Amino acid sequence: MVESGIVQQDNQFNERINAKPFCDVGSSMTFYFDDIKHFMLRLNVLLLEINKQNTTMGSRRNFLEKLTVSAVGLPLLYQSNPLFAASEAPYQGPVLKVAIMGLGSYGTRVAEAMKDCKRAKLVGVISGTPSKIKDWQAKYDIPKKNCYNYENFDAIKDNKDIDAVYVITPNGLHKDQSIRVAKAGKHVICEKPMAVNADEAQEMVDACKAAKVHLLIGYRMHYEPKTVEVIKMRQNGEFGKVKFFQGQSGFTIGDPSQWRLNKELAGGGAMMDIGIYSINGARYMLGEEPIWVTAQETKTDPIKFKEGVDETIQFQLGFPSGAVANCLSTYNMSHLDRFFMTGSEGWVEMQPSTGYGPIKGRTHKGELNQPHTTHQTLQMDGMSQLIFEGVQPIVSLDGDEGLKDMKIIDAIYKAAETGEKVAISL
Numbered sequence: 001m002v003e004s005g006i007v008q009q010d011n012q013f014n015e016r017i018n019a020k021p022f023c024d025v026g027s028s029m030t031f032y033f034d035d036i037k038h039f040m041l042r043l044n045v046l047l048l049e050i051n052k053q054n055t056t057m058g059s060r061r062n063f064l065e066k067l068t069v070s071a072v073g074l075p076l077l078y079q080s081n082p083l084f085a086a087s088e089a090p091y092q093g094p095v096l097k098v099a100i101m102g103l104g105s106y107g108t109r110v111a112e113a114m115k116d117c118k119r120a121k122l123v124g125v126i127s128g129t130p131s132k133i134k135d136w137q138a139k140y141d142i143p144k145k146n147c148y149n150y151e152n153f154d155a156i157k158d159n160k161d162i163d164a165v166y167v168i169t170p171n172g173l174h175k176d177q178s179i180r181v182a183k184a185g186k187h188v189i190c191e192k193p194m195a196v197n198a199d200e201a202q203e204m205v206d207a208c209k210a211a212k213v214h215l216l217i218g219y220r221m222h223y224e225p226k227t228v229e230v231i232k233m234r235q236n237g238e239f240g241k242v243k244f245f246q247g248q249s250g251f252t253i254g255d256p257s258q259w260r261l262n263k264e265l266a267g268g269g270a271m272m273d274i275g276i277y278s279i280n281g282a283r284y285m286l287g288e289e290p291i292w293v294t295a296q297e298t299k300t301d302p303i304k305f306k307e308g309v310d311e312t313i314q315f316q317l318g319f320p321s322g323a324v325a326n327c328l329s330t331y332n333m334s335h336l337d338r339f340f341m342t343g344s345e346g347w348v349e350m351q352p353s354t355g356y357g358p359i360k361g362r363t364h365k366g367e368l369n370q371p372h373t374t375h376q377t378l379q380m381d382g383m384s385q386l387i388f389e390g391v392q393p394i395v396s397l398d399g400d401e402g403l404k405d406m407k408i409i410d411a412i413y414k415a416a417e418t419g420e421k422v423a424i425s426l
């Protein structure tokens with residue numbers, strides 16, 4: 001009896017399916033979705049019926065084979081069908097309305113990634129280049145009232161359409177710009193390095209606290225799935241007692257006239273720009289704060305890398321547990337984006353470890369195979385959740401976290417200059 005009912009109703013379903021393409025998600029979407037839900041329910045009933053029959057016939061294997069095919073097929077049908085994707089309840093929570101300051105290469109990457117955010121939206125720009133403002137207005141549908149330049153952006157305080165400003169300008173400008181944003185009552189998201197030294201970073205932290213706004217640093221790796229997995233493994237003791245971290249961060253820098261090689265705008269050289277990944281990485285991989293630093297600098301091109309602009313620095317960090325980190329930061333070697341960590345029970349190697357991805361890595365247990373998602377999309381959705389719901393990433397990325405990295409950088413420069421072991425307290 002049950003079977004004939006199924007056949008009858010499934011015939012109706014087939015007729016409807018044949019009447020219109022399966023992937024037509026136009027006005028008939030609800031109609032088809034109802035049909036598919038019905039189909040799934042019928043399928044479940046059919047499975048129960050098969051079970052009953054096979055139990056009667058004693059053919060358990062046959063039943064299991066059919067069940068396996070169905071069990072494999074159902075999720076595939078669900079995942080691959082746009083109707084099911086469309087049926088997921090649309091996000092209705094708060095959306096972080098963001099203005100980007102500094103429409104350069106990384107600002108553009110963030111803007112593109114934000115197209116896929118559901119909790120954050122690009123709504124404004126702050127730029128010193130009028131032609132870029134025009135282009136971005138057209139590209140990202142930004143109204144004129146949400147466009148500012150570096151002279152007038154304090155007026156953002158009267159703009160209710162903007163919740164946060166993402167500062168993506170040269171490092172030497174971060175402090176003043178971030179403090180102005182905080183004083184305008186907007187949350188500050190600031191790129192790494194958050195400033196050019198710890199004193200500046202402290203001023204930013206204090207200003208944001210006084211203004212009661214969030215200060216978040218663009219540490220996108222804190223949301224990256226493979227990185228998060230490794231941190232969880234370490235937290236769960238899967239590497240045993242971690243004893244050693246190695247971080248290698250560097251690339252060969254081109255154009256000698258760029259701001260990254262200008263001490264005033266960059267605050268330093270490779271350490272500020274790329275070495276900071278090994279510093280931050282050592283801390284989140286080992287899960288401790290360093291207590292001492294030693295460092296050695298090598299400069300092969302003093303014309304390109306002027307006074308105060310570091311070319312290559314090797315540095316070591318010591319941790320309270322006895323673990324040590326040995327790291328390399330350089331603007332004059334290629335293909336350096338690698339983390340390695342070992343403990344009493346296991347190890348992890350990641351290469352690339354902090355680039356835009358996909359990140360690749362393996363541990364003593366095998367390949368890390370968490371899916372790649374654009375880092376900046378995860379970061380901006382995550383920051384929105386942090387601001388609106390207080391949901392913290394696995395490792396903090398607030399101003400205090402950025403300040404710790406700046407203190408370590410100060411200590412590394414001091415150690416490189418003096419040749420001494422420099423104690424730090426974070």
Ligand code: NDP
Pocket residue numbers: 101102103104105106107126127128129132168169170171173191192193218219220259265273
């Ligand atoms: P770019 O040079 O590509 O862009 C910087 C932008 O800042 C410029 O396009 C300009 O935008 C604005 N700007 C304002 N004043 C100046 C000035 N005096 N000189 C130059 N530019 C100025 O740099 P990036 O986008 O690569 O880097 C910006 C920041 O982002 C840095 O702090 C860097 O460390 C960080 N970054 C972070 C990455 C990450 O993965 N988290 C990756 C790359 C960079 P406008 O014309 O609109 O005013």
